[in-house]
Amino acid sequence: MSPLAETRPAEGRPAGAVLDLRPAPGAASRGQMLAAQTRLELTLTLRRGESVLLTLIIPIGLLVFFAAVDVLPTSATAQRSVDFLVPGVLALAIMSTAFTGQAIATAFERSYGVLKRLGASPLPRSILLAGKSLAVLAVEIVQLVLLVAVGFALGWEPHGSVASVGWVVLLVLLGTAAFSGLGLLMAGTLRAEATLAAANGVYLLLLLIGGVVFPLEELPGWMRVVAEALPTAALSDGLRAVLAEGAAPGAGNLIVLALWSVGALGLASRLFRWE
Amino acid sequence: MTEVLAVEVTDLVKTYRRAPAGGQTRPRYLRAGAPEPPAGPPAQRRRGRQRTRGHASSPTDRADPPGSTRRPGSAATLADASTLADASTLADVGTEAKPDEAPAPTTHVRAVDGLSLQVAAGSVTAVLGPNGAGKTTTIEICEGFRAADSGEVRVLGLHPLRDAAALRPRVGVMLQAGGMYPGARAGEMLRLIASHHAHPLDAGVLLERLGLAEVAGVPFRRLSGGQQQRLSLAMAVIGRPELVFLDEPTAGLDVQGRRDTWELIEELRLSGVTVVLTTHAMDEAERLADQVAIVNRGRVVAAGTPAELTRGGAEGQLRFRAPAGLDVSRLLLALPDGTTGWEDPPGHYLVQGTVDPQLLAAVTAWCAGNGVLAEDLRVEQRTLEDVFLDLTGTELE
Numbered sequence: 001m002s003p004l005a006e007t008r009p010a011e012g013r014p015a016g017a018v019l020d021l022r023p024a025p026g027a028a029s030r031g032q033m034l035a036a037q038t039r040l041e042l043t044l045t046l047r048r049g050e051s052v053l054l055t056l057i058i059p060i061g062l063l064v065f066f067a068a069v070d071v072l073p074t075s076a077t078a079q080r081s082v083d084f085l086v087p088g089v090l091a092l093a094i095m096s097t098a099f100t101g102q103a104i105a106t107a108f109e110r111s112y113g114v115l116k117r118l119g120a121s122p123l124p125r126s127i128l129l130a131g132k133s134l135a136v137l138a139v140e141i142v143q144l145v146l147l148v149a150v151g152f153a154l155g156w157e158p159h160g161s162v163a164s165v166g167w168v169v170l171l172v173l174l175g176t177a178a179f180s181g182l183g184l185l186m187a188g189t190l191r192a193e194a195t196l197a198a199a200n201g202v203y204l205l206l207l208l209i210g211g212v213v214f215p216l217e218e219l220p221g222w223m224r225v226v227a228e229a230l231p232t233a234a235l236s237d238g239l240r241a242v243l244a245e246g247a248a249p250g251a252g253n254l255i256v257l258a259l260w261s262v263g264a265l266g267l268a269s270r271l272f273r274w275e
Numbered sequence: 276m277t278e279v280l281a282v283e284v285t286d287l288v289k290t291y292r293r294a295p296a297g298g299q300t301r302p303r304y305l306r307a308g309a310p311e312p313p314a315g316p317p318a319q320r321r322r323g324r325q326r327t328r329g330h331a332s333s334p335t336d337r338a339d340p341p342g343s344t345r346r347p348g349s350a351a352t353l354a355d356a357s358t359l360a361d362a363s364t365l366a367d368v369g370t371e372a373k374p375d376e377a378p379a380p381t382t383h384v385r386a387v388d389g390l391s392l393q394v395a396a397g398s399v400t401a402v403l404g405p406n407g408a409g410k411t412t413t414i415e416i417c418e419g420f421r422a423a424d425s426g427e428v429r430v431l432g433l434h435p436l437r438d439a440a441a442l443r444p445r446v447g448v449m450l451q452a453g454g455m456y457p458g459a460r461a462g463e464m465l466r467l468i469a470s471h472h473a474h475p476l477d478a479g480v481l482l483e484r485l486g487l488a489e490v491a492g493v494p495f496r497r498l499s500g501g502q503q504q505r506l507s508l509a510m511a512v513i514g515r516p517e518l519v520f521l522d523e524p525t526a527g528l529d530v531q532g533r534r535d536t537w538e539l540i541e542e543l544r545l546s547g548v549t550v551v552l553t554t555h556a557m558d559e560a561e562r563l564a565d566q567v568a569i570v571n572r573g574r575v576v577a578a579g580t581p582a583e584l585t586r587g588g589a590e591g592q593l594r595f596r597a598p599a600g601l602d603v604s605r606l607l608l609a610l611p612d613g614t615t616g617w618e619d620p621p622g623h624y625l626v627q628g629t630v631d632p633q634l635l636a637a638v639t640a641w642c643a644g645n646g647v648l649a650e651d652l653r654v655e656q657r658t659l660e661d662v663f664l665d666l667t668g669t670e671l672e
Contacts, residue, residue: 019476019484021546024515025445026473036470044458108457117454120418121471121514122444275420 027122037123037131042138044105051101054203055139059093060150066213067154086151086158087243088212091175091236093143095210098136098176100203103183106132107195110187116275129184136176144172159246167242167249174257175235181264182231188272206232211240228252231260280429281518281549282394282417287426289387289412289573386412388573390426394566399540399550401560403659404570410553411451413570414520417551418448431518444472447516449507451523455495461506462491465513472514481509485535501532508536512543519543521552525559537563557659561585567659571667584662591630593638595652596623601645609641610634630654 027033045051067082109115118128148156158164182202186195206212209219210232216224227233234256238249387409394400402410415421416428419435419442428435433442455464462482469475482488485505490498498506504527511519524540525533540563543550554560560567561581568578577584599621606626607616614628626638635654642649 019480019542021476021512021515021543021548023445023517023546023548024474025517027444028471028473033471036467040456040459040463040467043463044456047458112455112457113450113453114456116420117448117450117510120420120443120446120448121468123471124440 030124030127033123033127034131034134037128038134038138041131041135045101045135045139048105051105054101055093055097055143056146059089059096059143059147062092062213063089063147063150064154080155080157082151082154082156083158083244084215084240085213086147086156087239088210088236090144090147090239091210091232092207092212093147094140094172094175094235095179095206095232096203097139097143098179099183100199101139101183102132102136102180103186103199104192104196106184106187107190107192107199110273110275111192113275119274133176133180136180140172140176158243160242161246163248164242164246168239171235171238171242171249171253171257174254174261175231178231178235178257178260178264181261181266181268184272185264185268188268188274206230209233211236229256231257234260279396280393281396281398281431282392282400282551283427283429284390284392284413284417285427287387287390287392287413287416287428288385288424289409289416289421290424291384291386292382386573387416387423390570390574392568392575392578394549394551396549397544397547398565399544399552399563400566400568401564402551402553402568402570403555403557403560403663404553405555408570409573410570411522414522414551414553418446418520444514445517447511447514447519449511449519449521449524451526452503452507454507454510455503457496458494460492460494461487461498461502464495465506465509468510469513474515476513476515478509478513481513485509485539486531501528504528505532505535508539512539512548516548518549518551521550523553523555525554525556533559557663561659569659569663569666571663576666577662581659584659591627592655593626593630593635593652594624594655595638595642595649597642597647597649598622601647606638606641610637624649 045055063082063085066085106115115128119125183199186198190198208214209223209227210230211227212232216227216233216237219227228237234253238253238257241247241249241253390409390413392400392402392413402413404410412421416423417430417435419439422436430442431445435442459467462478465478465482469478479488479491482491485508487502487505487509490502493502495503495506504524508521508524511521521540525536528536537559540550540552544565552559552563564581566578567581567584568575569584570576599618601618601624603616603618603624606624607614610616610626611628611634614626614634616624616626618624626634628634639649639652
């Protein structure tokens with residue numbers, strides 16, 4: 001005898017609200033999962049005020065401010081400040097989305113048990129991460145379009161050819177990989193609050209010594225050596241070579257970015273704790 | 276025909292090197308400063324506590340004059356002694372409380388200690404126990420979130436970790452808390468999980484069903500605790516799984532939320548879904564479950580149907596109110612042999628023995644024959660709570 005027999009379905013249930021609970025298990029197609037995951041990640045990123053501030057308002061603000069107010073030291077190459085600034089701010093934008101924003105969001109998802117719960121659904125980890133990466137790339141496209149438009153409005157004159165577009169894409173992808181690796185490494189190993197503090201701290205530090213608004217040549221010798229080994233400087237320097245001089249990015253820049261990508265993603269995949 | 280097992284757990288052991296984050300799975304009694312678990316003969320403990328509730332149902336109790344109280348203090352001494360004996364395996368027990376006697380804490384906490392459990396396919400099984408008994412750890416090992424130190428676990432005939440990819444579409448999971456993007460709206464979160472499945476339920480209907488339709492557009496972090504719980508339940512069932520693990524599905528729910536949840540669980544069962552739920556609510560286990568496994572300190576201390584576990588329910592008692600000063604000995608003469616009873620406090624009567632329709636009829640007939648109006652007459656059966664008390668010497672919360 002089951003004690004359940006005495007229960008009756010609730011009355012007044014809306015018509016049509018019939019649930020067929022009989023088991024019909026099955027995983028969705030990977031394409032459907034990836035699309036849904038990417039869409040949600042993107043929606044959530046754009047909904048967060050602080051992430052819009054970080055990824056769009058701050059880079060645009062820096063670009064407008066430093067282009068309008070001539071406080072920057074004149075570069076040795078005597079570039080106009082807007083030509084110097086746009087590639088640097090593009091690098092900053094990539095860093096803010098792939099590293100700072102992603103690290104903070106993922107750390108809080110971890111602390112809220114989202115990653116744990118998603119691990120129990122048919123969604124493979126690889127698709128979860130692919131969804132995050134696609135959402136990051138989508139935000140970056142929005143950033144690039146807006147920053148380039150603001151740059152043109154400020155009189156920016158890029159140099160280069162069709163090949164330059166290819167170099168920009170390569171640099172952006174490498175930079176995204178390196179910063180995502182660093183962001184996920186931080187999010188997957190530190191507490192959410194620690195990640196929040198550290199990600200912002202690193203963002204500020206790399207803004208200052210990453211060749212974003214201040215030329216690397218202005219840094220003291222030892223600091224410059226350190227800075228050039230960091231991904232921000234490599235990305236901004238590479239983008240500047242392509243966009244300001246119409247040249248290919250330095251091999252050093254590409255190597256630095258590739259090493260950071262491999263190292264950070266490798267460490268993140270080994271050390272990331274899902275809960 | 277042999278019974279098909281949806282979940283089979285054999286001799287499961289899980290030791291934490293330190294308390295997991297949040298201390299959820301850490302046995303309450305192992306937390307520094309918490310009262311020690313009672314040890315010693317359970318029956319003895321039980322009497323001490325039960326007396327304060329005014330219940331008495333064991334033969335030895337009857338000999339005691341009703342209303343006498345025993346201080347639990349004497350039993351606490353026993354508990355302390357047993358704690359020291361256990362200290363070799365559970366090194367951090369009470370180390371803060373007794374820094375002089377305990378060695379440096381190595382903080383090994385045996386959350387699950389040789390637990391075995393069988394869940395028949397298509398049944399509702401309640402894993403019942405106090406906080407820290409090892410319920411969540413056991414469930415999470417079955418869900419593939421943690422690896423066991425030793426023991427065998429089979430879920431739908433598969434290994435929770437090695438066969439995780441095959442199991443995930445077939446198993447629905449409700450975590451005890453959280454599990455949702457803090458900024459995602461309830462409807463978005465549910466549809467995300469639905470998108471992972473091939474034949475999901477309609478998210479809108481499910482939200483409606485669980486009373487969440489009005490908050491479908493509210494971000495998770497702004498939902499009330501009960502709404503978060505119900506959303507979590509919805510996420511567990513939307514993929515139309517064969518088996519669902521529900522970790523404390525009704526904790527913190529209001530009456531309506533509990534009713535909605537219970538109804539859904541009953542419907543799951545009628546639809547052929549196997550349900551494993553943890554709870555520390557007795558009424559929930561008694562009402563919902565085909566099988567109950569009572570867990571204490573990392574082990575199953577009793578298992579069976581609610582009826583089996585509360586058997587000896589015939590051994591019950593009967594209470595009523597009537598004018599003070601009735602001659603109880605004359606009443607007892609009219610009742611079957613082996614029945615006892617007394618008045619305490621004045622005007623309140625208790626009859627103990629084999630409570631069956633005959634006894635009930637005899638009591639009311641005697642009252643009628645003596646012109647006495649018995650008010651508030653009620654039969655009290657052994658509940659799972661009493662069973663738990665008997666087995667462990669502790670009360671559930």
